[in-house]
Amino acid sequence: MPLIALKVDVDTYRGTREGVPNLLRLLKKHQANATFLFSLGPDHTGRAMKRALRPGFFGKVSRTSVVEHYGLKTLMYGVLLPGPDIGKSAAAEMRSTRDAGFECGIHTWDHVAWQDNVRKRDAAWTKKTMQLSFDRYVEIFGEAPTTHGAAGWQMNEHAFEAEDGFGFAYASDSRAMLTESGSLANPSAGPHRLSANGKLLSCIQMPTTLPTLDEMLGRRIEGVLVDTGNIAQAMLRLTEPRRDHVYTLHAELEGQKLAPVLEALLEGWRSQGYQCVSMAEYYQKIGREPVPACRIEWGELPGRSGELIVQPT
Numbered sequence: 001m002p003l004i005a006l007k008v009d010v011d012t013y014r015g016t017r018e019g020v021p022n023l024l025r026l027l028k029k030h031q032a033n034a035t036f037l038f039s040l041g042p043d044h045t046g047r048a049m050k051r052a053l054r055p056g057f058f059g060k061v062s063r064t065s066v067v068e069h070y071g072l073k074t075l076m077y078g079v080l081l082p083g084p085d086i087g088k089s090a091a092a093e094m095r096s097t098r099d100a101g102f103e104c105g106i107h108t109w110d111h112v113a114w115q116d117n118v119r120k121r122d123a124a125w126t127k128k129t130m131q132l133s134f135d136r137y138v139e140i141f142g143e144a145p146t147t148h149g150a151a152g153w154q155m156n157e158h159a160f161e162a163e164d165g166f167g168f169a170y171a172s173d174s175r176a177m178l179t180e181s182g183s184l185a186n187p188s189a190g191p192h193r194l195s196a197n198g199k200l201l202s203c204i205q206m207p208t209t210l211p212t213l214d215e216m217l218g219r220r221i222e223g224v225l226v227d228t229g230n231i232a233q234a235m236l237r238l239t240e241p242r243r244d245h246v247y248t249l250h251a252e253l254e255g256q257k258l259a260p261v262l263e264a265l266l267e268g269w270r271s272q273g274y275q276c277v278s279m280a281e282y283y284q285k286i287g288r289e290p291v292p293a294c295r296i297e298w299g300e301l302p303g304r305s306g307e308l309i310v311q312p313t
Contacts, residue, residue, distance in 0.1 A: 006033065191205065
């Protein structure tokens with residue numbers, strides 16, 4: 001049976017407090033598993049507006065109704081309002097996720113700071129930031145994290161090396177390259193290991209192989225404008241050729257306004273013969289198979305502004 005590993009990026013305070021509980025109920029209803037990756041430090045979402053000069057940023061904002069999905073208050077955090085400390089204020093919601101039987105892991109410390117800076121930062125900054133996340137996770141859960149998924153799919157060589165140092169056997173920090181229609185540019189894309197600073201790392205990377213909802217909404221794909229009424233069908237067409245996938249969803253989107261879309265996807269994937277699993281369950285399957293070694297590469301994806309870590313084609 002092919003697998004779809006569901007990876008939930010939890011970016012914000014609101015997403016942790018409201019989106020996560022909604023997702024727990026929805027996933028339980030459909031007997032689907034998932035991995036929740038938490039932002040553990042301050043919510044400084046408002047500072048992301050400095051990306052305004054990045055090509056494609058305003059197009060993405062207008063297409064995906066950022067204010068509607070994230071809320072005006074969240075967009076003021078770190079600018080007009082102090083950013084709440086997510087790990088301190090929403091620790092109970094995080095623990096309830098684990099207690100409900102779902103795998104938890106690290107997304108980041110400060111989402112905006114990591115996404116906007118890590119590519120050009122040195123080893124000291126990178127390791128210090130990752131250590132903050134690691135220590136806060138241990139403080140909340142009373143145990144070490146098992147996995148990591150980078151904010152905005154942004155990393156550097158030092159960060160990849162640090163994952164080995166923290167003992168992560170698997171992570172999902174990158175993307176598979178996609179065509180304009182959202183299909184895989186390289187049908188063999190999937191789990192691999194990376195070389196960083198001349199060394200082959202042991203941590204297995206499980207790249208996201210499907211587009212995210214915010215990358216599809218508002219775009220014309222094969223001549224059809226994708227909206228909330230047809231996006232589930234558009235996504236399900238991408239999974240008709242049955243193979244293992246990693247799908248990234250967001251507590252701020254599928255956990256709130258786009259919950260009906262996720263419900264349609266879960267029903268559709270079951271009809272297609274998929275089992276929705278956690279990253280840990282996916283790793284158990286691929287851990288018995290050889291994976292290729294790849295170099296670290298950056299690239300652009302349809303519907304997303306800026307470069308991110310991609311699996312080479």
